[in-house]
Amino acid sequence: MMDELNDIRSGRRGFLRSSGYLLMGFTLMPGLGFTMQPDECYSPEQTLIADREAIDSWIRFDDTSILTVLTGKMELGQGIRTALMQMAAEELDIEMKQVRIIIADTGQTQDERYTAGSGSIEGSGNAIRNAAAEARKYLLTLAAKELGSNVNELSVQNGIVKSAKNQKTIAYKDLVKGKRLEAEVTGKADLKKPGDYKLVGKPIKRTDIQEIAVAKTHFIQDLRFPDMLHARVMRPPVYNAKLISLPTEQIQKSPGVLKIVINGSFVAVIASQEYESMKALGKMKELAKWESTRIAPLPGHLYADMIKNSSAGEIVEGDKSANSKVWENGITLEAEYKRPYQMHGSIGPSCAIGLWKDDQLTIWSHTQGVYPLRSTISDLVGLPLEKIRVIGMPGAGCYGHNGADDVGGDAALLALQMPGKPVRVQWMREDEHKWEPYGSAMVLKIKAALTADGKVTAWETDIWSDTHSSRPGGKAGHLIAGQHLEKPFAFEGGGFAGGTHRNSLPLYDFEFKNASVHSYKGPLRTSALRSLGAYGNIFALESFMDELAVKAGKDPVQFRLDHLNDDRAREVITTLVKKAGWDLKKEPGLGKGFAFAQYKNNASYFAVKAEIKLDRAAKTYRLVKLTGVIDAGQAINPDGIINQTSGGMIQAASWTMLEQVQYGANGVESSSWETYPIFRFEDVPHTEVFVIDRPELEPLGAGEAAQGPVSAAIANAIFDATGSRLRELPLTPDKIDWTKIS
DSSP states (O other): OOOHHHHHHHHHSOOOOOSOOOOOOOOOTTOOOOOOGGGGGOSSSSSSSSSSBGGGEEEEEOOOOOEEESSSOOSSSSSSHHHHHHHHHHHTOOOGGGEEEEBTTTSSSSOOSSTTTHHIIIIHHHHHHHHHHHHHHHHHHHHHHTTTTOOGGGGEEEEEETTTOOOOOEHHHHHHHHOOOOOBOSSSSSSOOOOGGGSSSOOOOOOHHHHHTTTTTTTHHHHHHOEEEEEEEOOOTTTOOOEOOOHHHHHHSSSTTTEEEEEEEEEEEEESSHHHHHHHHHHHHHHHHEEEEOOOOOOOHHHHHHEEEEEEEOOEEEOSOOOGGGGTSEEEEEEEEOOOOOOOOOOSOOHHHHEEEEEEEEEEEOSSSSHHHHHHHHHHHTOOOOGGGEOOOOOSSSSSSSHHHHHHHHHHHTTSSSSSSSEEOOOOHHHHHHHSSSBEEEEEEEEEEEESSEEEEEEEEEEEEOOOOOOOOGGGSHHHHHHHSSSSOOOOOOHHHHTTTTTOOOSOSSSEEEEEEEEEEOOSOBBOOOTTTTTHHHHHHHHHHHHHHHHHHHHHHHHTTOOOOHHHHHHHHHHHHHHHHHOOOOTTTTEEEEEEGGGGTTTEEEEEEEEEEETTTTTTTEEEEEEEEEEEESSSHHHHHHHHHHHHHHEEEEHHTTTTOEEEEEEEOOOOOOOOTOOOGGGGEEEEEEOOOOSSSSSOOOOTTTTTHHHHHHHHHHHHSSOOOOOOOOOOOOGGGGGOOO
């Protein structure tokens, strides 16, 4: 039993909570995976500066002219490491080779909550850019005194300040001398004008891509410590199952097994070697007896149950007052769309390492929020915040709330059992598939009024959905382990509204429009999956816009333009037409579809054309090409935007064509890639992305812009080729009426 942990938990209310920060340094840079000595965790190189307004909270110079950028956001493969370094280097006129970055570490970086919502460049990037501009202003003031010049007589190149008055120079490093920049970010320092950019807007290559491509150690899954122990957690066979018995004598005698941990229904084995922990886990599964609860409703009844057993609808966006007159002119069309449960399907199963040493708990994790995870672990194990440090590491696949936080909780519990030893907890593929929080199933009903001349005058959307946000934010009940302990923590629910109705309100100019949400508590665990409810909402919205265009006898692209006054939206669409071509000519065996959205109606604009090819003999189809145009405002790194958009297009296509979680009364059945197929290399279509750069404008979040439009574009292409209007995801070939095809 977990006597040590229970002792800690029993007295956790007695701990005095401090508002201070744990000032520990750590030299492992994200992206430089290698074997470490545990003592390196406590060799301070950088420490957290609590004052968010201090320049040194975001950027720091050392005495060798190296600039360190600090961000509380995580690198999840989206390329923010490079983009944020570009922004800082640009404002300070230094070369990229002089810049490094520290990412998401409660001992070194500011609390920037979660890396989510495509907000890293807008949020953290803006803070870093302003800090760099303030640093430049401060350094030039120092340089003016040293060089006997006025500030307006100075210029900077590669970190060397030069006076036009006397041609004297001085390096940043000689001004800083390894000390702190004793100044604050006021927000009043002048930012560099776009016309003077040398780095921003350029496709600077990401060093981490090269490391991954040549199989260098990079991810949390690769991290190793000397004398590291290995743990496996035995999860229940189904939600809410309780452990009845587990004879441990035989398992304890297995080679390499150091400890069997049982606390309620939280069961784990700790061993000297990874394979030994895996063998012991297999024996545990054979011997364990559980009391299980059957899952309901089953998939065949899910959508009907969602409508029947959800809350009454609440208008959350748009026109709040009912107006029956808007439906009197023209005809009314209605349609219903469905999205199943879908998973992140992270290529690398979740992993974390915990170390309980010298009265301090350190967790290495690929969480999307190091500070929220720290506070949640504090609640889980009863340690005060200042005794816990969470260090962010890249993970092999994420884009939402997958199992990273849960395995971090596992590592915290098990590290406390083995003081002084790093404990690595690696989930198995089955764990990841069956226990990660899924993207919620959704039912969407849309009604619109269409005039005789093809104008939409009214629009209503009703959404039935479970939560899209149950991320840990301080309550241990949001972790699987917290719910399975002998004294379990209660899950206090997630937020329904925000993520559920994201992009449910059309950007189009309709006289009347609103969206209502019906909150549902479903049978499976759900939370944030890339773009949250926007994927399902845009699938429905843009599919229905196509249906309305057909009913009105209009070209679907022109139909959208006729309902748009937003100039940037119109330019994204017209640019796509120019780049990819568009006409209504039918080609046997081929189909094309179009879709558009502005992510969250306030982030990046994106339009996409999907092209499919039918195989009548096999009664299937293939997605052959996706062409996209994105306007993300100021493009910090166009190459990064293209990578993110192309990756988002491919991921969305996989969701749209293949993915749904299979489950039965006895648990989740999608436990492998065979039972939850995703795109293989041969399935990936050709992708082409064009970026509209607007250097004079603020950068917009780009990472999730493609998800929804791609789904609708594929559905619209299927209709174009087959005459079948598919309204239920995934868009599998068996849902097509092949008898309609001539």
